[in-house]
Amino acid sequence: xxxxxxxxxxxxxxxxxxxxxxxxxxxxxxxxxxxxxxxxxxxxxxxxxxxxxxxxxxxxxxxxxxxxxxxxxxxxxxxxxxxxxxxxxxxxxxxxxxxxxxxxxxxxxxxxxxx
Amino acid sequence: xxxxxxxxxxxxxxxxxxxxxxxxxxxxxxxxxxxxxxxxxxxxxxxxxxxxxxxxxxxxxxxxxxxxxxxxxxxxxxxxxxxxxxxxxxxxxxxxxxxxxxxxxxxxxxxxx
Numbered sequence: 521x522x523x524x525x526x527x528x529x530x531x532x533x534x535x536x537x538x539x540x541x542x543x544x545x546x547x548x549x550x551x552x553x554x555x556x557x558x559x560x561x562x563x564x565x566x567x568x569x570x571x572x573x574x575x576x577x578x579x580x581x582x583x584x585x586x587x588x589x590x591x592x593x594x595x596x597x598x599x600x601x602x603x604x605x606x607x608x609x610x611x612x613x614x615x616x617x618x619x620x621x622x623x624x625x626x627x628x629x630x631x632x633x634x635x
Numbered sequence: 636x637x638x639x640x641x642x643x644x645x646x647x648x649x650x651x652x653x654x655x656x657x658x659x660x661x662x663x664x665x666x667x668x669x670x671x672x673x674x675x676x677x678x679x680x681x682x683x684x685x686x687x688x689x690x691x692x693x694x695x696x697x698x699x700x701x702x703x704x705x706x707x708x709x710x711x712x713x714x715x716x717x718x719x720x721x722x723x724x725x726x727x728x729x730x731x732x733x734x735x736x737x738x739x740x741x742x743x744x745x746x747x748x
Contacts, residue, residue, distance in 0.1 A: 560740055560741075562726060562728075562737075562738030562740050563726070563738040564738075565735055578735065608678075612680075624672075624680075624736070628678050629678045
């Protein structure tokens with residue numbers, strides 16, 4: 521079955537450590553996204569990528585980094601520079617960025633907790 | 636800047652009854668898209684329904700329908716014959732033609748058996 525796989529589902533980190541969240545899709549989608557979800561707030565865009573080897577900052581990119589070396593993969597690194605990293609992180613993909621149906625397909629998310 | 640407001644943090648409805656979730660948005664664009672997404676307790680977000688702003692007809696998907704009032708910038712979701720499986724967070728989202736999605740804060744829907 522096609523879909524998006526995020527791992528790990530739960531992750532604990534000590535302050536000062538970098539962690540990388542994995543996101544893989546087999547939908548052959550061009551665009552991929554990382555969102556942060558906090559209670560009582562809508563999803564906030566961290567980074568997005570429309571094609572391989574290219575990505576753009578979203579609204580809250582500070583303290584995060586990404587790479588897009590393969591179409592299927594879009595890992596997110598939460599660096600020690602992120603002041604409040606405890607959150608739920610969602611990865612998504614879409615057929616193409618820009619003018620399309622706009623439908624995003626989501627993974628099941630990764631919950632990061634900083635101890 | 637565009638904004639999306641969901642004024643109901645939580646709603647509850649009796650099973651088999653109808654419930655309406657509210658969403659308003661602010662934009663100066665004329666061409667845009669509106670969405671309702673559902674996030675059940677399992678956490679995987681899925682698209683419920685989509686509306687193109689240029690279409691006057693309200694979108695419908697089985698038990699889910701929208702009331703799109705472009706002049707009022709209102710985009711409510713109506714769920715008919717509510718089922719236990721409808722329990723979830725519902726997010727309203729807006730996207731202009733060439734930009735990224737902007738999300739509301741969500742409404743938690745509780746279904747009472």
